[in-house]
């Protein structure tokens with residue numbers, strides 16, 4: 001039997017030791033190179049795109065020689081007004097990409113020795129940057145599997161039987177239950193969305209799956225409509241999971257990862273954050289055979305490409 005990828009040396013091309021041994025200057029240089037790849041890390045003015053700037057080395061700032069605008073490597077990115085050292089940011093990204101089932105914010109705050117609030121916002125910003133690679137705007141093609149799974153809104157049964165309610169009834173529900181609907185190419189990308197019911201998947205498929213694709217779905221009746229738009233393989237899970245190549249195993253393994261992530265790391269999830277976890281799990285699925293050095297670079301590059309976050313900038317100041 002072949003070795004699992006995560007156990008192979010090929011999956012490990014970077015280490016925490018090497019990040020900290022190389023130090024703050026090297027980490028800073030990495031962010032510069034990912035922000036300005038076309039100039040090998042030399043600053044480009046974010047206002048006028050001029051390529052010459054004065055370097056204010058003591059504060060790691062630049063001043064454009066053309067328009068005199070002052071900026072830093074993180075100006076206008078998701079890490080704008082960061083306080084953490086670059087080496088710690090790089091380490092945080094490394095820890096997150098290594099955690100193949102996600103990582104709780106408590107663990108991240110312990111590993112980095114930073115406040116929980118800092119780790120919370122940092123992890124969410126990283127997920128937001130990662131989501132840019134998941135939701136590219138390109139439609140899925142080839143063989144595409146679709147499925148949905150419900151998350152959240154669990155109602156704990158009362159201690160005594162006489163106090164227990166019918167948890168299926170609407171008046172007893174929390175309003176926090178959501179469905180994650182995912183479409184996954186057999187040979188490629190995973191694309192998750194959040195909805196209230198699985199039937200919303202038909203409209204999502206219309207928007208996001210090429211009409212030339214073949215689709216796979218389970219026996220649930222709301223998928224019948226897919227036959228109007230695509231050639232569809234159906235598999236009846238009450239009888240068989242895989243029937244001569246007819247299966248939804250790829251999208252099921254995405255749901256398995258998401259469930260492990262939410263149950264094992266985050267212990268439940270608010271409907272506000274579910275899309276972030278779904279995107280994170282999709283990205284981990286799609287990159288499950290990429291080495292950790294490359295993954296770290298990809299995420300650094302995404303953060304340098306992602307604009308200031310409307311959701312997470314000043315989050316705790318607003319919440320206070």
Ligand SMILES: [Zn+2]
Pocket residue numbers: 045046047048049050064065066067068069
């Ligand atoms: Zn300028």
